[in-house]
Amino acid sequence: MSVEPAATRLRHQGPLIVWLVLVWMLLWGTWSWANLLSGLLVALVVLTLLPLPHVVGGTRVRPLPVLTFLGHFVVDLSVSGAQVAWEALRPGGLRSTAIVRVQLRADSDLLLTMVAEATSLVPGSLVLDLDREQRVMTLHLLPVRDLEDVERKRAHVLVVERRLVQAFGSAADVAALDGQQRDEVATP
Structure with missing residues (x-):
């Protein structure tokens, strides 16, 4: 040491x-x-x-992407809160839920934690597990209407990840995410 x-x-x-x-x-x-x-x-x-370990990877704070993330986050909180409240109060109760796995692209411990926290804070989504080595997050989602809705919500987690990487990631994190997205688009 x-x-x-x-x-x-x-x-x-x-x-x-x-x-x-x-x-x-x-x-x-x-x-x-x-x-x-x-x-x-x-x-x-x-x-x-009680010394704390250093966060590896040097975080950058970019004001405009932070404001963009916060604006979308507030909208997500409002819309999801209304949906979950409706599911709780409507006749017939909760219809369906889903447990899904999302393959994240960020490799920073701090960014993975931020994605997990931002996802869990939104009503209707709860992080059940975050596998650091594989970068796989397991979520419980409610309400879900059909498989298309599940895929939309899975894709939304990746959008939240992108916003957080753009707001707080290092230049290498942003470049890696952009490179991975180009590879995903190029591969049918």
């Missing part, structure tokens, strides 16, 4: 320290120098005793 220099570790964990201090201040409910300094001390102790 290699020991990294303190300056490098602090640079990588700086945003986390700020976040922990902010949470500490919010928990106390008042701003004071004592709360700020004690929050900083607690954050440093926590990160020293």
Whole structure:
């Protein structure tokens, strides 16, 4: 196990320290120098005793694709929420559900996690399993009308993946996704 220099570790964990201090201040409910300094001390102790691994792959944040993703995500939440509510309230109850597997294309742990979280947050879809090595996500979907609806929802997961890669992926992630999509289109 290699020991990294303190300056490098602090640079990588700086945003986390700020976040922990902010949470500490919010928990106390008042701003004071004592709360700020004690929050900083607690954050440093926590990160020293419980160090987190670095996220590999360097994430980029692209503002326009982030806004695009968020806009579509809010629409997905609204539409899916209404569909699930209707299924729960309508006479006759829930008609059909499906469990499907989706072959993801992103190879970053962070991006795979983001796709799984964004998918699970939308009502009517729940991630049951995410196989990291094979990049296969297993989902429970409701409601589904027919096989075409299942395929539409499976394809929508790939659209969400694309939006997240464009918003947060590295240049290599975006290029790899574009290359894979060209290969899928070229292969009948």
